[in-house]
Amino acid sequence: MNNTILIVDDEASILNMLEKAFIKHGYTVRSAESAEEALKILKHENIQVMFLDLKLPGISGVDLCRQIRKDKPIAIIYAITGYTSLFELAECREAGFDDYFTKPVELKILWKAARDAFEKLDRWKKG
Amino acid sequence: MTDSAFRIAPDGLKTSPKSAFVKVLIIEDNPGDARLMGEMLAEVKGTEFDLEWLDRLSTGLERLAGGGIDVALLDLSLPDSQGLDTFVKAHEQAPGVPIIVLTGLDDEELAVKAVRQGAQDYLVKGQVDNNLLVRAVRYAIERKRTEQERxxxxxxxxxxxxxxxxxxxxxxxxxxxxxxxxxxxxxxxxxxxxxxxxxxxxxxxxxxxxxxxxxxxxxxxxxxxxxxxxxxxxxxxxxxxxx
Incomplete structure (x- = not known):
């Protein structure tokens, strides 16, 4: 099955690192440095698991999530954020994120999140 | 109010016999003025004022440093300090204490300068009555409180x-x-x-x-x-x- 993950972060070093991390665990990775770039990728590829940084230049991670949700009701979308207040968390839920991780987060937690996401999608497809 | 019931002295002794809620420090070298204000406050119903009187800035500053003062009435012309400097020193010593500046008729401009630098209000000596004094004291405390909160x-x-x-x-x-x-x-x-x-x-x-x-x-x-x-x-x- 499709095992592609989309990661969006405006910092190249983090994008690089996450790419390596998910490739190491056998995933195919698409990466984007902005929301606009991410939307372009999603137009052509069917990706159901994503990690979005909240603070992006231009369209924010929260707005990006809102837009993606319109077309992908069952996609698993995670937020990775540098700073969270309670207000932002509430906004994340409302925007349609499935979960959020506060930076710095250990890779094993992100790997588990990815594994859980694909298991969930798998279950839904069978059901 | 008679002398025996209300006496204040420049040694800073607390002499109001009642348990007090609002602690007022008067820094004023003229005993008559200090006493008049003390009596005006003592006559107020509803709020009890605990008064302390000192007649020098130096002892006043010491007392302010000791804490517990809710409001200070400060004469700008004291034997050991004159003019705006008197206010500036007191304000520096206790920036959290609301200060009402006391000034003579010819000094209003100076008083306004003090307000500009952080005094809550000013009163012109000889033009103060009970209501004005109490209102100024209460208002100074409340205004300072909201200012601090902000x-x-x-x-x-x-x-x-x-x-x-x-x-x-x-x-x-x-x-x-x-x-x-x-x-x-x-x-x-x-x-x-x-x-x-x-x-x-x-x-x-x-x-x-x-x-x-x-x-x-x-x-x-x-x-x-x-x-x-x-x-x-x-x-x-x-x-x-x-x-």
């Missing part, structure tokens, strides 16, 4: 903004270090002699991550003494980790 709120707001910015800026590189550490350790055999050193780097980076986690929990304005009278934000207290 200041605290603004300080907290500023701290939250800085904390947010610092967290974001630091969490980015921390995320990169965390991730690359994990990747590095995956490819490294357990018996590699460098493992210990690299793990130590992680221990230190974890400490830094701990600091940003605390910063994100800041909900109060708390400071602690740093060096040479400088105060810095007490992250442990402000984030509610230490009460």
């Amino acid at each position: 200041l605290e709120r603004e300080k907290l707001q500023g701290i939250l903004e800085i904390a947010g910015a610092v967290c974001h800026e630091l969490n980015q590189p921390l995320q990169a270090i965390f991730g690359y550490y994990d990747l590095l350790m995956m490819d490294m055999s357990k018996d590699n002699p460098l493992c210990g050193d690299i793990k130590e780097i992680k221990v230190q980076v974890d400490r830094m991550a701990g600091i940003t986690k605390k910063l994100m929990r800041i909900t109060r304005y708390e400071t602690r003494d740093y060096i040479e009278g400088r105060k810095i934000v007490d992250i442990d207290k402000a984030s509610g980790i230490v009460k």
